[in-house]
Amino acid sequence: MVTDSVGRFLAALDPDHRKTIGAMPREEQEQLAAAWERELEADTELDTLDELSPPAAEAEAARRILER
Template sequence: MPIDTVERFLVALSPQAREHVRRQPREEQERLAAAWETELSEDFDLDTLSELSPPAAESEAAARVVRDLLE
């Protein structure tokens, strides 16, 4: 069974950010996960990083999305 986008997003987060996102309502988690997917697909720097290390690119995109949430 494939992991849904929210679960993939949560895995890409740091432990502290993961707990913060888990406290959000499901709709907000889904919105953040969608923003994460958009960040991954539209940022060319992440695209290059993804070729070298997909987990690093996913973590960087997740950090960017959560940074916006926390600011």
């Protein structure tokens, strides 16, 4: 089980994005993971989804971060 924020962020991504982000420098990965965690904490819609399916909420937050 992955416990660091970058690992959790990468796990929430679809395989194609996981490969692309995984090839980035660690610093960039950490910045994206931090933005992902902020998205998870700040968005109340994700709170509801998180209660139903934590992996779905994490994947949705990751998708939003990549769209920015």
